[in-house]
Amino acid sequence: MPKSGYLLSIDFVTERLKKDGFENVHTEDVPNLPHWIRGDDKVTMLEPRNLPLNILAVSGTDPINITSEVIVAHTFEELSKFNVTGKIVLLIPEWKGYFKTVQFRRGGDTIEKAGGIGLMVKSIGPFSIGSPHTGSGASKALIPTVCLTIEEAELIERLIKRGKKVVVNMNLKSKNIGKITSRNIIFDIVGKLKMYTVALKKLL
Numbered sequence: 001m002p003k004s005g006y007l008l009s010i011d012f013v014t015e016r017l018k019k020d021g022f023e024n025v026h027t028e029d030v031p032n033l034p035h036w037i038r039g040d041d042k043v044t045m046l047e048p049r050n051l052p053l054n055i056l057a058v059s060g061t062d063p064i065n066i067t068s069e070v071i072v073a074h075t076f077e078e079l080s081k082f083n084v085t086g087k088i089v090l091l092i093p094e095w096k097g098y099f100k101t102v103q104f105r106r107g108g109d110t111i112e113k114a115g116g117i118g119l120m121v122k123s124i125g126p127f128s129i130g131s132p133h134t135g136s137g138a139s140k141a142l143i144p145t146v147c148l149t150i151e152e153a154e155l156i157e158r159l160i161k162r163g164k165k166v167v168v169n170m171n172l173k174s175k176n177i178g179k180i181t182s183r184n185i186i187f188d189i190v191g192k193l194k195m196y197t198v199a200l201k202k203l204l
Helices: 006-020 079-081 098-104 106-114 151-160
Strands: 021-037 042-047 051-053 055-057 064-073 090-093 116-123 146-147 167-172 175-188
Touching: 006 021, 064 079, 064 116, 064 151, 079 106, 090 106, 090 151, 098 175, 106 116, 116 151, 116 167
Parallel strands: 064 090, 090 116, 116 146
Antiparallel strands: 021 175, 042 051, 042 167, 055 146, 064 167
8 A cells, every 4th residue: 555645754754854964863653543534525505506615624524425404603502592403504603713713623523412414614713815724623523524714604604694595515525444553753953062961841
């Protein structure tokens, strides 16, 4: 089986560090990591008009093909106002910095418990250039999770506010394929004074 681009990049960086003269360059295995492969994922708005949406699946999402009406919420608490059962939920959280806002990308299990069958999340960021931003977060839920661009998330919200019914098809091919061993890259940067002394800093 050929190496993935990620594993090849580890080889490349390791060799480059050696050529650049760094000391003690080596790798250490990190076993039993989740192995997830991104596939040809497509999400399409079917009503009130046909529009392919610019999305990226959240790491951990498995293959699925579902179609349902979309409801919009801004917080998890707001879900109690809706009948979420059988619906695809679009979360549009207020930007409060990355670490406070990224929880919504990891909210698939909350949507699943409420009865939702899919989760779309406005990309976690303060602004956009028409490109989705994603990451980890779907591993705790069985329902699919994708991130879409800020522009398209807000478009869907405007349509629903105008009384339009929004229906979306999520046809995802990404999949989990078990476990994999990756590697950490280790190297030393040796100083000129007291080069063999290890300095420790106490964090208060």
